[in-house]
Amino acid sequence: MKVRKLTVCHTCRARKLGCDGKRPSCSQCAGTKIKCGGYQYDLVFIPSQLSIGPSTKSKARKDGKVGKKRGDCPELRTSTSTDSSDEAFQEAKPIVKPDAAPVRPSLAWPFQDIISLVVQNFSPTVLSSNSAFMNWDVDIYPRVCGAWIELLPVLSMTRRYEMALSSSVKALAVSILSRGRNGIAPISDALTAHCSALHSLHDSLHHIAHTADSDVLAVAIMCLMISELILPTAISSSAAHAAGLSDLIQLHSPEAYSSGPSHRIFIGLRPAMIIHSIRNKQPTFLASYEWRTIPFQHVKANSFHALMTEATAIPSILVDIDQLKYGSPNANSPYAVFEALKDLLDALVKWNVSFQSLTNKPSFRILGKGPEKAHVWFPDITTANSMTHYWTFWIMCIVYIRKLREDYPELRDKELLISGESPESPIITEVAIQMSTWIFQSIEYLVQDEMRLFGAISAILPTRIAYQFLRYNHFYDQELISWCERVIHGIRDRGYDYIAQYILDDDGV
Structure with missing residues (x-):
């Protein structure tokens, strides 16, 4: 059993740092100019009539014979001290309360x-310095x-x-x-x-x-x-x-x-x-x-916020699609909703062209080979946020454009080409599958320890949309789906239960 040391101050214990136990302040806290949490613990004394040693109660074995515990062996008893002062010390020995919460001092x-x-x-x-970023010849600054x-x-x-x-x-x-x-x-x-x-x-x-x-x-x-x-x-x-x-x-x-x-x-x-x-x-x-x-x-929006500005149109489009689905009298016409999706997709494509033109360097790289072994790596967290959300919004546009054209055949007569292909083209499907895979391959970057909570939170919506698309549009590739689910379970294992639950939840977008 691991014994909690009493010579570690509460501050160092909470921060998982080494502590030399000096009083009134340990060297770790003194060096960092942090107030030392001290070494106070709730103590109780065991009354003298209670035994704190191993029980001598016999234990029956499966064969019906009575076995003895190690404390009853003669050779062990002979090594036990008979000094009365030692016995008195054992009777009055203070112990730490087992239910004391370690974080409350913090x-x-x-x-x-x-x-x-x-x-x-x-x-x-x-x-x-050994990060994959350093091979890109880019400047990394703390932010x-x-x-x-x-x-x-x-x-x-x-x-x-x-x-x-x-x-x-x-x-x-x-x-x-x-x-x-x-x-x-x-x-x-x-x-x-x-x-x-x-x-x-x-x-x-x-x-x-x-x-x-x-x-x-x-x-x-x-x-x-x-x-x-x-x-x-x-x-x-x-x-x-x-x-x-x-x-x-x-x-x-x-x-x-x-x-x-x-x-x-x-x-x-x-x-x-x-x-x-x-x-x-x-x-x-x-x-x-x-x-x-x-x-x-007064302060120009950066690339990520420019992308989020375009994304503000998505909730209203989703409401219009639901109203059409349930025949609401207040619903906009299918053509109006289709045009809104088309305008959003055009805005996303223009944003991507503008974003890629900001630098001559690639916005991401793929390290390794194969879906399970490959990872998408970015030069910084802002680029990671921007690209994963761009892929997410692009996939959403394709899915809902297809749905509208399926439910309202007259919309198929409206000319719409995406990179020279119709929305229903297998090539567009492959692009959406590739983007979904990239999102899952980005998880290793986003949830690494260096990205802290911000990186994990950034993965919530992209991972959910990517998983939904692959599960409903690429369900026959069980190997890929199983890999995605292992990635999601890995997110939960890192302590992000809500994020994993959100990705797997069937309600909402």
Whole structure:
């Protein structure tokens, strides 16, 4: 049995670092200028009338004979000390309570240390020199992905909603520590912290007057949303948070998010709101012209956000398709929906041409051979996000264009060529299969340790769409489908239960 050492401080234990046990502060904490968590443990003393040694009770064997435990062997008894002082020490020996939660001391860390834990586990790190990237002759710089996470230290100074933000950040921190089978925090602690944060957030949502108030609360909601991507909770939970984010952002005009910290928070939360709108087939306010343009009037959108701007049209198209399917009187005409899909596909193709022209270097490379052994590798996480989501949206357009042309034969007379081929062409099918395979081959890159939580979260929608397409359109290739399912189970084994559940779920997009 592994014995927990009492000479390791709580801070080093939570951070999985070596500790020399010095007091009052260990060398590890002193060197990094972090407040040492100390060595306090809940201790109990065993009363003298209770035995803490091995039981001497005889144990019956299957053959009916009575066996003795090793402690009853004469040669072992002769080696036992008979010193009365040793016996007294054994009777009063303090032991650690077995049910003491190892992570609870971490909740007493200074708040800035908890923020540091969250940032370090969310943001991708610099790639090592032996990475496949270094063969591309590209410059690798450290950067924080998810602009909102950079502002946590600044937002933590806000007193108005201090409790809502701190409880949400702590809930995310405990969820991170509890992730996976080897998590150092009990799931019960993570759920308790999460519920406490929900109550604090609920109490803070009644009086919102300024954009700064919305910024703090939006970041608090985002922390809880990510926490639920780690915890094995219901799929609908994060959708509720996404709806809350949308309502919170709309309390202010688009101009309020065109510069400063509010802009950085907006661009950090925007992809999550768009993806959840696609997932739940709910039109988003972000598709309006004002919200597509005004927040980027001072700071130009990068390639990924330009792609997400085009994707804001997808939820409304999905709603129109469902209304046509169920014969809703408010449904747009099949031709109008078909034209919307055609325009979206054209916009995606133009985006890809523009993105590839930004650099003379390839946007990705395939390392290895064969579906199972090959991996798609990217020069950086932004490129990985951009390409996997481009493939995803392209596949969705092809699937729904085909469906419309199948349900409404008159649309087949409308000329539509994709790379010189009709949407139903086997060549287009092969392209979609190839893109789906690339998405699954990108998982190794996205969920590697260096990509942290941000990389794994980025894989949610692309992996789901790719799996659905292969399962329904390439079902006869059982070897490929089995490989995809092994990749999904590998995601769960890394501690991302929600992501694996989301990919396999049959509801929604």
